[in-house]
Amino acid sequence: MSTNLNAFILADPNKCIGCRVCEVACSVAHTEGAAVTAGMLDAPLIAKLYLVKTSTVTMPIQCRHCEDAPCAQVCPVGAITQTKGNIIIDESSCMGCKTCLMACPFGAIDFAPVYRNGQVVMQSALQVETEDGLMEKEMVVASKCDLCAGHAAGPACVRACPENALEMVVPKQEKKKRNIEAALSLQDAVKKFIG
Numbered sequence: 001m002s003t004n005l006n007a008f009i010l011a012d013p014n015k016c017i018g019c020r021v022c023e024v025a026c027s028v029a030h031t032e033g034a035a036v037t038a039g040m041l042d043a044p045l046i047a048k049l050y051l052v053k054t055s056t057v058t059m060p061i062q063c064r065h066c067e068d069a070p071c072a073q074v075c076p077v078g079a080i081t082q083t084k085g086n087i088i089i090d091e092s093s094c095m096g097c098k099t100c101l102m103a104c105p106f107g108a109i110d111f112a113p114v115y116r117n118g119q120v121v122m123q124s125a126l127q128v129e130t131e132d133g134l135m136e137k138e139m140v141v142a143s144k145c146d147l148c149a150g151h152a153a154g155p156a157c158v159r160a161c162p163e164n165a166l167e168m169v170v171p172k173q174e175k176k177k178r179n180i181e182a183a184l185s186l187q188d189a190v191k192k193f194i195g
Helices: 021-029 070-074 099-103 156-160 171-194
Strands: 008-011 050-053 058-061 080-083 086-089 110-113 122-130 133-138 140-143 166-169
Touching (some): 021 050, 070 080, 086 140
Antiparallel strands (some): 110 140
């Protein structure tokens, strides 16, 4: 039985310089409309990956598109599904319960405000208490890497990284590559042994 495992982005912390170009590329790739310059944007840039900088490591954290995705397992409304080898969040179905955020072992899920036509979408009935009284509350939904689904050129972060610190890993292709490398290495070892 042949299994097609989900692809994912692998970051090399030894190459990452923390420039955040991956975040910008991701944000632009997921912005509605065609923005060529920052002045053409009518909504903030919101990345679906998250750069982590500590004293010992710098690298983006992204969804691993788990085979038995914990986020999908716990979503009470079925907003997280597997589609064409990607774990996808249907943001229009998300109710913002944050269960997926708690279930993700990588911290790859965040919550982002919803924008339509450059305007933040407000909750239909929920208000929040502020110092100025009750105010409308913005709608937020789960957000995570979708491998730039729908973009023919593939993940924008991988293409944009100036240090080639990001790589899209397709497990079936990676396994085949490693099988070939192992066979060649074994062939060399056998030649030396027999030799």
